[in-house]
Amino acid sequence: MSDFPEGAPCWVDAMFTDVEAAKEFYADVLGWTFGEASSEHGNYTQAYSGGKAVAAVVPPMPGGEGSSQWCLYFASPDAAATAEKIRSAGGELLMEPMKVGTFGTMAIAKEPSGAVFGVWQPGEHKGFEKLGEAGAYAWAEVFSRDPQKADDFLTEVFPYEAQQMEAGEEGEDAEAAGMEFKVFSVGGKGNPVLGRMKMGDEFPPQIPSYVQVYFGVPDCDEAVEKTRARGGTVHFGPMDTPFGRFAAVTDPQGAAFAVIDMSTTAGEMPTFV
Incomplete structure (x- = not known):
């Protein structure tokens, strides 16, 4: 690659x-x-x-x-x-x-x-040889307790174009719904590479801002079952979204990540402005 x-x-x-x-x-x-x-x-x-x-x-x-x-x-x-x-x-x-x-x-x-x-x-190592597929890196989001600080930093350090998620279908404001979310693109707004989610009160105060990495899987529910069977913890999901069915988990040694089945989608894609 x-x-x-x-x-x-x-x-x-x-x-x-x-x-x-x-x-x-x-x-x-x-x-x-x-x-x-x-x-x-x-x-x-x-x-x-x-x-x-x-x-x-x-x-x-x-x-x-x-x-x-x-x-x-x-x-x-x-x-x-x-x-x-x-x-x-x-x-x-x-x-x-x-x-x-x-x-x-x-x-x-x-x-x-x-x-x-x-x-x-x-240098010799370019990075991922496979991505956006089962078994590989699929997506990432910065979960931030101070999203404005994170947004300003990211756009200053990298050549990103930022877009905010638009209000919900019934006119509900995304932030009011607990979804204050942005995407960052490189090489034009049609190429998003990173998301940023505001951390709300549902996150325990001891959890700092962090980057959530998503790995693709062929079956989200099966990956969740295997995570539990191996001593991992499921924190959220599985949940259906327009991007895929995903769950947020932690492995037995404490490393948090998410699994997503990108072939199983539900709902309409949100609009970003």
């Missing part, structure tokens, strides 16, 4: 204290297979769907143990320049741009409302 445009999600990975248990969980729930661990890069292990690279898992660095979470990386032609934009827009660099062998250059940052994300300047 060719290079991703600037600001497009291009890769996802997660740290797990028990990598073998994570591999067993995601092999069952998402159908992934795994390559050999790269000992020279902290035992970084790529996950594959149908032989195509879709994600990676890695044990925590010494002294870096903490809760597991998926990290979404946005493509950048120049990670150092993007890092400067992050700083000037009020974000925080958690990891300065670092070259990863011949694979590319990475950075980890936090946007002003608290969501953590990655930046990836590709």
